Amino acid sequence: MNLSNNLTAIDDTICALATPPGLSAIGIIRVSGKNSFSVCEKVFNPRNKQIRLSTADSHTIHLGEFVIGMEILDEVMVSVFKQPHSYTGEDSVEISCHGSAYIEQKILEALIDNGLRMARPGEFTMRAFLNGKFDLSQAEAVADLIASHSKTSHDLALNQMRGLFSNRIKELRKQLLDFTTLIELELDFSGEDVEFANREDFKRLLTTMYSEISALANSFSIGNVLKKGIPVAIVGQPNVGKSTLLNAILNEERAIVSEIPGTTRDTIEDTIVINGISFRFIDTAGLRDSGDIIESMGIERTYEKIDQAKIILFVFDVSLTGYTEIGPAMDEMKEHFSHLPEELLKGKKIILIANKTDLLVEAPRGFKSLVEMECLFVSAKRKENINLIVDSLSKYVETEKVTDNAMVSSARHYEALVKTKESLENIMTGFNQSISSDLIAIDIRQALHHLGEITGEITTNEVLENIFSKFCIGK
Amino acid sequence: MNLSNNLTAIDDTICALATPPGLSAIGIIRVSGKNSFSVCEKVFNPRNKQIRLSTADSHTIHLGEFVIGMEILDEVMVSVFKQPHSYTGEDSVEISCHGSAYIEQKILEALIDNGLRMARPGEFTMRAFLNGKFDLSQAEAVADLIASHSKTSHDLALNQMRGLFSNRIKELRKQLLDFTTLIELELDFSGEDVEFANREDFKRLLTTMYSEISALANSFSIGNVLKKGIPVAIVGQPNVGKSTLLNAILNEERAIVSEIPGTTRDTIEDTIVINGISFRFIDTAGLRDSGDIIESMGIERTYEKIDQAKIILFVFDVSLTGYTEIGPAMDEMKEHFSHLPEELLKGKKIILIANKTDLLVEAPRGFKSLVEMECLFVSAKRKENINLIVDSLSKYVETEKVTDNAMVSSARHYEALVKTKESLENIMTGFNQSISSDLIAIDIRQALHHLGEITGEITTNEVLENIFSKFCIGK
Numbered sequence: 001m002n003l004s005n006n007l008t009a010i011d012d013t014i015c016a017l018a019t020p021p022g023l024s025a026i027g028i029i030r031v032s033g034k035n036s037f038s039v040c041e042k043v044f045n046p047r048n049k050q051i052r053l054s055t056a057d058s059h060t061i062h063l064g065e066f067v068i069g070m071e072i073l074d075e076v077m078v079s080v081f082k083q084p085h086s087y088t089g090e091d092s093v094e095i096s097c098h099g100s101a102y103i104e105q106k107i108l109e110a111l112i113d114n115g116l117r118m119a120r121p122g123e124f125t126m127r128a129f130l131n132g133k134f135d136l137s138q139a140e141a142v143a144d145l146i147a148s149h150s151k152t153s154h155d156l157a158l159n160q161m162r163g164l165f166s167n168r169i170k171e172l173r174k175q176l177l178d179f180t181t182l183i184e185l186e187l188d189f190s191g192e193d194v195e196f197a198n199r200e201d202f203k204r205l206l207t208t209m210y211s212e213i214s215a216l217a218n219s220f221s222i223g224n225v226l227k228k229g230i231p232v233a234i235v236g237q238p239n240v241g242k243s244t245l246l247n248a249i250l251n252e253e254r255a256i257v258s259e260i261p262g263t264t265r266d267t268i269e270d271t272i273v274i275n276g277i278s279f280r281f282i283d284t285a286g287l288r289d290s291g292d293i294i295e296s297m298g299i300e301r302t303y304e305k306i307d308q309a310k311i312i313l314f315v316f317d318v319s320l321t322g323y324t325e326i327g328p329a330m331d332e333m334k335e336h337f338s339h340l341p342e343e344l345l346k347g348k349k350i351i352l353i354a355n356k357t358d359l360l361v362e363a364p365r366g367f368k369s370l371v372e373m374e375c376l377f378v379s380a381k382r383k384e385n386i387n388l389i390v391d392s393l394s395k396y397v398e399t400e401k402v403t404d405n406a407m408v409s410s411a412r413h414y415e416a417l418v419k420t421k422e423s424l425e426n427i428m429t430g431f432n433q434s435i436s437s438d439l440i441a442i443d444i445r446q447a448l449h450h451l452g453e454i455t456g457e458i459t460t461n462e463v464l465e466n467i468f469s470k471f472c473i474g475k
Numbered sequence: 476m477n478l479s480n481n482l483t484a485i486d487d488t489i490c491a492l493a494t495p496p497g498l499s500a501i502g503i504i505r506v507s508g509k510n511s512f513s514v515c516e517k518v519f520n521p522r523n524k525q526i527r528l529s530t531a532d533s534h535t536i537h538l539g540e541f542v543i544g545m546e547i548l549d550e551v552m553v554s555v556f557k558q559p560h561s562y563t564g565e566d567s568v569e570i571s572c573h574g575s576a577y578i579e580q581k582i583l584e585a586l587i588d589n590g591l592r593m594a595r596p597g598e599f600t601m602r603a604f605l606n607g608k609f610d611l612s613q614a615e616a617v618a619d620l621i622a623s624h625s626k627t628s629h630d631l632a633l634n635q636m637r638g639l640f641s642n643r644i645k646e647l648r649k650q651l652l653d654f655t656t657l658i659e660l661e662l663d664f665s666g667e668d669v670e671f672a673n674r675e676d677f678k679r680l681l682t683t684m685y686s687e688i689s690a691l692a693n694s695f696s697i698g699n700v701l702k703k704g705i706p707v708a709i710v711g712q713p714n715v716g717k718s719t720l721l722n723a724i725l726n727e728e729r730a731i732v733s734e735i736p737g738t739t740r741d742t743i744e745d746t747i748v749i750n751g752i753s754f755r756f757i758d759t760a761g762l763r764d765s766g767d768i769i770e771s772m773g774i775e776r777t778y779e780k781i782d783q784a785k786i787i788l789f790v791f792d793v794s795l796t797g798y799t800e801i802g803p804a805m806d807e808m809k810e811h812f813s814h815l816p817e818e819l820l821k822g823k824k825i826i827l828i829a830n831k832t833d834l835l836v837e838a839p840r841g842f843k844s845l846v847e848m849e850c851l852f853v854s855a856k857r858k859e860n861i862n863l864i865v866d867s868l869s870k871y872v873e874t875e876k877v878t879d880n881a882m883v884s885s886a887r888h889y890e891a892l893v894k895t896k897e898s899l900e901n902i903m904t905g906f907n908q909s910i911s912s913d914l915i916a917i918d919i920r921q922a923l924h925h926l927g928e929i930t931g932e933i934t935t936n937e938v939l940e941n942i943f944s945k946f947c948i949g950k
Contacts, residue, residue: 019503020574022495023621025599025950026503028571059536061554072633074620079536079554096503099495099947100621102629124500145549146498146575154577158547475500475574 010130013039014119015111017104018474024099029107030474031093031116032086032124039114040093043067043107044078053093058082066097068110074103088124089131122471126464129456136456136467137166140410143471144227151276152226156409165216165406165413166455172209173451179205180444187438203431210424216408217417223409225310229271229280232393233306236315237336241355245315245380246270246283249389274394282309303344311349311396313389318377319359329354349396351376353389358382412467416453423447485605488514489594490586492579493949499574504582505949506568506591507561507599514589515568518542518582519553528568533557541572543585549578563599564606597946601939604931611931611942612641615885618946619702626751627701631884640691640881640888641930647684648926654680655919662913678906685899691883692892698884700785704746704755707868708781711790712811716830720790720855721745721758724864749869757784778819786824786871788864793852794834804829826851826867833857887942891928898922 013033019026031040037054044053046064056062058081066076079094086092097103112118122143129139141160148154159165182197225231234242250270271280284302306312316333333352351374358379374392378385408414423446430440452458488508494501506515512529519528521539531537533556541551552571561567572578587593597618604614616635623629634640657672700706709717725745746755759777781787791808808827826849833854849867853860883889898921905915927933 016500018500018574020495020497020499022497024495024947025491025493025505025621027494028501028503030500059538061534061536061556063534072637074633075636081536098617098621099493099950100623100629102624102626103620142573145578146500146573148575149577151577154575158549161550162547472499472574 010127013116014123015108015116016119016124016474017108018094019099021101021104022099023101027097027099027104028474029095029097029104029111030119030124031095031111032088032090032119032127033116034091035115036091036093037080039111039116040078040095042114043110044076044095046078053078053080056080058085066095066107066110068106073106073110074098076107084131084133087133088127089133090127119473120468121473122468122475125471125475126468129464134161135163135166135170136459136464137169137410137413137454138163139456140412140467142475144409146472146475148227149271150229150273150278153228153278153409156223156227156407159406160409165408168212168216168406169451169454170457172212173448173455173457175205176209176444176448176451180441180448183437183441183444187441199431203428206424206428206431210421210428213417213420213424216406217414217421219406220408220411220414220417223407224411224414226277226407227409229278230311230393230396231280231282231305231309232311232313233282233284233302233309234313234315235284235302235306235340236353237317240315240317241380242315243283245313245353245355245378245386246281248378248380248383248386249281274390277394279311279393303341306340306344306348309348311351311393312345313351313353315353315355317356318354319356350374351389351392353378355380357384413454416450420447420450423450485602488591489598490583490591491594491599491949492583493569494574496576496579497574498576502572502574502579504570504572504579504586505594505599506570506586507563507565507594507602508591509566510590511566511568512555514586514591515553515570517589518585519551519570521553528553528555531555533560541570541582541585543581548581548585549573551582559606559608562608563602564608565602594948595943596948597943597950600946600950601943604939609636610638610641610645611934611939612644612885612888612929613638614931615887615942617950619884621947621950623702624746625704625748625753628703628753628884630751631698631702631882634881635884640883643687643691643881644926644929645932647687648923648930648932650680651684651919651923651926655916655923658912658916658919662916674906678903681899681903681906685896685903688892688895688899691881692889692896694881695883695886695889695892698882699886699889701752701882702884704753705786705868705871706755706757706780706784707786707788708757708759708777708784709788709790710759710777710781710815711828712792715790715792716855717790718758720788720828720830720853721756723853723855723858723861724756749865752869754786754868778816781815781819781823784823786826786868787820788826788828790828790830792831793829794831824871825849826864828853828864830855832859888929891925895922895925898925 011034013031013035015029015031018028018030037052041053043066044062044064045067046053046062048062048064051062051064053062060080062078062080064076064078066073074097077096079096081087081092081094083089083091095107097107108118125134125139125142128134129136134142138161141157144157145154145161148157179197179202183202185196186194234246236242250272271278273279282305284305314333314337316329316336318329354375354377356379357377358381376385376388376392378388380386408417423443426443427440427447429435430443449458453463486509488506488510490504490506493503493505512527516528518541519537519539520542521528521537523537523539526537526539528537535555537553537555539551539553541548549572554569554571556562556567556569558564558566570582572582583593600609600614600617603609604611609617613636616632619632620629620636623632654672654677658677660671661669709721711717725747746753748754757780759780789808789812791804791811793804829850829852831854832852833856851860851863851867853863855861883892898918901918902915902922904910905918924933928938
């Protein structure tokens, strides 16, 4: 489906810097649209005088001079892409110049003086979508791919860009559409009581679809977390060494550490990548009940952060009051742990961190058997056993890693899937209650609409603008 | 001349990121060397299965997947350049990927795992030089071109890169070399008292060369200043509004401005580009005699800065003590001006800035005729008449602007030219004193050596490493 008629913008030819600004070996200015060749011919003198961009083969590169009037600005390489075999599907040119801000600026100015327009963020990719090179879900993945900084978020985006997810959605939509056509045909012959669509086949399709759509919607909770990083909350009494532990894990002095209990009032976030998965660490204020209002607000926020976390590192001071036996420290820890609202901890992985082993006179004994949860003995101060925490975090996702299965990581897609599920429920209820076909047809059309929103078969300018405005310029 | 035998490094194949790091539409990884195609074939699956990089045409672009083992990393475009028709003169590949740090890093890792080596700064351009694509002076200009941020510094670098300067040097060197050959031939026949080289022709050549080399050496003072920006010192008594004036010119609140005399103790530099020429502004401490030691050090530094400047804006407070006639203000200004050491001002353009016109009760009269120097009446505070200063600065270089004439902007070239001049003087003196041909031949060889240093016909690894280490990675 080509929406180009909806947007007049696609008629003009656009240009933008496609590489980051800053001094470098190469800078790329990207041009796309029907006047790409004619405008670039005005400012480009090929070394080989026989060459004209408009008649050159697609996917060829030409050395020459970028000229402004009579003046040579730079020696450049110009790459020619003929429609439809370009990224955007339009005639396109890439000008590869020396990576100087001055030169890049002058090239853009010269192109604009010759009638081109600066591209809006994501406009090249939007054109690729409008020209049918990508569906909408694939186009969205391009921005995710560029922004990804861990293997899992990268793999998620790449799979989505390559159409794994949207092909499945399109397939389901097509099957549903086939049935709809038959049912709507029945409506045309409503006086004659014919049945073109086999009701049993349709119910089977609905059941399959429902379970598949549900699975995809459910994958959002892990997909979203993999994209953004798995949230890990570091929780515990004041002064048990939470910030020191975070620093040891991040291997840098990020949080403010002091000896005064309750120092960490704000939550500080940082991310590390372990085995290709990013973990988003959340340092929290201490958990004690406090009369101090700011401190109380900190605890309020700690609860919020715990609520968002998938993993909780519950830190306690194993050396407290100089125990040589572990029993009393554990009793105290259990006491503090029990203050945490139970519903906060539900479904989360909890790792107990027995910190400050550096202060123990002798090695702790008989502790691990006493608690049901995993317990790691570490000295955050001396950075001892921090690797145990890293290993444990890394194991958390081994069982749930990103496979080649389609996984949803976009809130927009999740929302559309949930709405599709609702429509499918309505259709199934309608069947069971023998509601008339014309009413059921409305729900089917709703389901088709929501599935179509994901791939962009159904879309509006507003949705498109919202999606592509989050892209960088030049993409 | 090909120096590749001097450097074993040219045997291996190198890779580097050629675009600035940072999120963007496109990132480029550059590969050069004899294994470029064989290594890239291991990590690149072209969409068109018929394509092999090693047999593809030069200057063609191929869409496909960058793969690491069985895993797809990204969809990329690969550009193929066959030797000698590449930037380096070697087989080269440019991999255009999505501009994500994660992807760029993984591509470089995969290339290195397959036997490539990370390029050193400037190594691509050094190879271009070693393979005879550029002479040394042209190669040096590539770094200047990338770093240039004004029209004049850009034009200087571009002219140098295009060989305007080095072609002239090569031509002079060739003429000198022709005579040397004849003179050295005479030495072989020294017993026979023959003269192959016409002495009068040789003297004429020497005279022409000497004046041309002198002119080039002299162009360094303006060439260097155009490359780095023309230094403009803002000088005056404390509290006459020097910092406010600088701010008004820079059109931003950069320097610290206060009502306390002597506030500006450090010199603050900033650059603006007027009509394509960059001016480097130097704000200075006040000029009063001061018992304050820090203040005295500031004045010491002010003298140093004035010494480096080409243009001096001498600022005074035209409203001082509420004069309605200009005479007394001028007397006071002249008094202060006379404190400046005369030798400091020699050869500099001086513009008097009568500041604080906003405080004048009536328009100043009869002032301009009283001073010989250009005097501009401005209110830095109200940003009034600042354009007069900008116009005046811009006029300064109109008479000395960069033309298509070769101009020297590199200290290394300047040094070589000065040494060439010395050798030419020795030769001419030798002739006049009828010194024997074998002694003169030594001086001629010196002159040839210094000229050859500029273009790289004579060079050492040390010089090369020093030059290219100032380049950015990937160039």
